[in-house]
Amino acid sequence: MIAAPPATARAPKVVLLARIRDDVQARARALLVARLMIAVYLLELLLNLTRPHVMPGEPALSIFMEMPKTTGRILKESLNNNGLYDGYNRMMATPRLIFWAVLAGIVIGVLVQVFGTITRAEGRRAVALTWVTLTAVIGPFSLLTFSTLLSYPLVALACVPATAAALTLLHFCQRFARLPLSTLLAAFGWGALIVYGAGRVYTGLGITTVYGYMFKGYLNADGTIADQRSLTDLNAVWGSIAKFYRITDLMAVHWGVANALVVAAGVVLALLLLRHRVTDALTGLIIGAAIGLGDNFVESTVFIKVYGSFGSSLGSTFGFEFWLRQVVTLFGGTVAWGALLGAGFGLAAQMRRGGLPGPPAARRRLVVATSFATAIGGAASYEILASWLSHLTADSVDAGTTFDTLVVSPGLWLLPQSPFIFLAVLMLIAGRRARASAAYAAVSAEAAAGGAISPPEVPFLADPALRWWAVVNTWRWYGRAAAVALLRLQSAQLDLAGWRFERQQADPGETPADREEGDRLRAKVLRLKAGAAPIRTAAAS
Incomplete structure (x- = not known):
């Protein structure tokens, strides 16, 4: 009888098999994230298809909607002196190329997965097929970002120094067991390419759906206004204006929900790739902040160009918009609530490994739900409350003065974001302190060796x-x-x-x-x- 090998000889093989099983689970979860993103996109398409049509001859999908020639010519002549019309179009419209590219990516992803199932791909081939599927399914959303950056290259270059400094600060504030710089750059790329692109595509479809329900029955089949009193009755006029304000508020909320979902998808994918490294609240916070920084970079490029084009009409200039978005609120907005969302997911990952006491499943669900609610609230307050406060103080503060530029306007933008920035800083301090005790234990253990x-x-x-x-x-x-x-x-x-x-x-x-x-x-x-x-x-x- 041949003796069995000792337990110490079998241990590496057992661990290796566990690691392979873990890789299979990670690939399955990564594909699940991609499927959920596509499911949200298809849901937006379905709601857009079933929306009430307001204008005569309106296409089934708002993506293929074209403005009437007369109205389009007037708008272009009046607003396009500095590229304002094109800027708004880029902010809200969903390019048809992205629509067809996403559909093609879905088909390619399905075919690749079917091929992997038939051939029973394992090991490196399975990993390669997973990456091909993720690229084909999620990659088309990045086309909107590339289009934006190529359209406004000088503005994008102007935003590079402050963004690079912020990313460097995120890298060095980890204190111990730092994430590789390549991981931070990948998270930044997810925010710039996918969060911005997918968030705008989702919101572009969603806002036209809301518009259809809000103005259902406003026009007759021949294009005339159904209720002529809306042109003369003051209450009807204010009612129409109120509807537009409600649409704007709903758009901000939708924008926040969509961006939170895509940021969460990026954090989950990053934590899956880093599952054999330190994954705690600080890890998630840094990843979420880097993703938010990427989204803020492209968003700042668009808003600086668009709102800077208003010029003397609203007192907004390129310099003021750059000061507001790349200096004053650089760590606010998506960066702040992205950091909180990432910290929540990192904490849930730590709890899943048993790193914290308590019932794991219930606590993880509570942490994840709280993180989502915080992120959505941060995104909505960033867009809605700042504008509301600005309208409240419009009559008491002279726009464009030094006091307004340096104190009032930055304060109005920072006030709604300050609770989220404060919470993110507290999470950062707590995470660094936890890492400090971990550093002493790890250094002592290595010294003992x-x-x-x-x-x-x-x-x-x-x-x-x-x-x-x-x-x-x-x-x-x-x-x-x-x-x-x-x-x-x-x-x-x-x-x-x-x-x-x-x-x-x-x-x-x-x-x-x-x-x-x-x-x-x-x-x-x-x-x-x-x-x-x-x-x-x-x-x-």
Whole structure:
């Protein structure tokens, strides 16, 4: 009889099989996210198809609606001096190319999945087919973003410095076990390409559906107004104006709901890709904020161009819009509520792994629902309350003055967003404090293993203030080169401690690839230590 291999020999294989099963589950969940996004789009199409038609000869889908030639010519002549008509068209209209591209993507995605099922694709082939499906199904929404950025390249370039600075700040505020910069860039790309594109497509269909129900029966079959009193009766006139205001408010709410859904989809996909790393509230917060920053980048490009085109008619200029959207409220709006939404999903992911006490399923549902409600409320307040406050103060403040530009207008925009910004900052502080205790435990555990981190280095690595003090004093006594070398050594040691923490938190078991990564990080630390003995002495002193 052949003896069975020892349990230690079978352990890596068992862990590897668990990781493969986990990958299959992750692919299934990623495809589920894509299906839900397409389901929302198809629901919007169905509601748009069944809406009441207001104008004579109105097509079944509002995407194919064309403005009457006379009205269109008047609007273009009166509003298109600075591209205003085209700007509004780009904000609200759904290009027909996107409509056909999304339908084609759905067909391609179905065919790819059928092919994978028939061929029983596994391993790398299954992963490749999943990426092809996601690209084909979700990718067409990005066409609207590309069209916008190519139409206003100078405005987009003007928004790059502030956005890049904000993204860099998000990267460095994680403190410990940082997400790779490539992950932040991918989250930013999701916000810029998918959140902006899909949110506008959903809202463009939804607003025309609401318009049909609000003005049902307003016109006769020949295009004449059904109730002629609406032209002379003051109450009827104000009723029509009130309907337009209600449509605007509903559009803002719809916009918030649609964007929250797409931001949530991006956060879920990112957390699935990072499921073997640290996934907590801080992870979700950083990802959600990066996604919101991407959406804010494209949105700022459009609004700066469109509202800046008003010029002297409403007192709005390109410089004022840039100041308002890229300086004053850069971390408000989508960035703030996106961070809160991401923090909620990250917290739910941490609870799913058993990282927090309590009934997991009920608590996760409550956290996710609260995150959605907060995000939708933040988006609606950003659009509705700021405009309402602006109308309240219009008669008491002179528009365009220095006081209005520097104090009143920024204050009116920040006031509705301040609770959400405040909550996001509190979540960031709490997440950093949790990471600080985790950093001390991980550094101490790696020091106990010996070699890469010595016991005297533990308090320096676990405390950012002590680390900075050591670098500054090394610069003072040994020069810039020594300080840079010490900084590199500390960064490598923190990466090693972060790897150990990730293995303990995200996946207790280790595969050969995990051990190889740990050996590589440990060898890097030892190599840096070998070439920096005087620096270590200086830091200790």
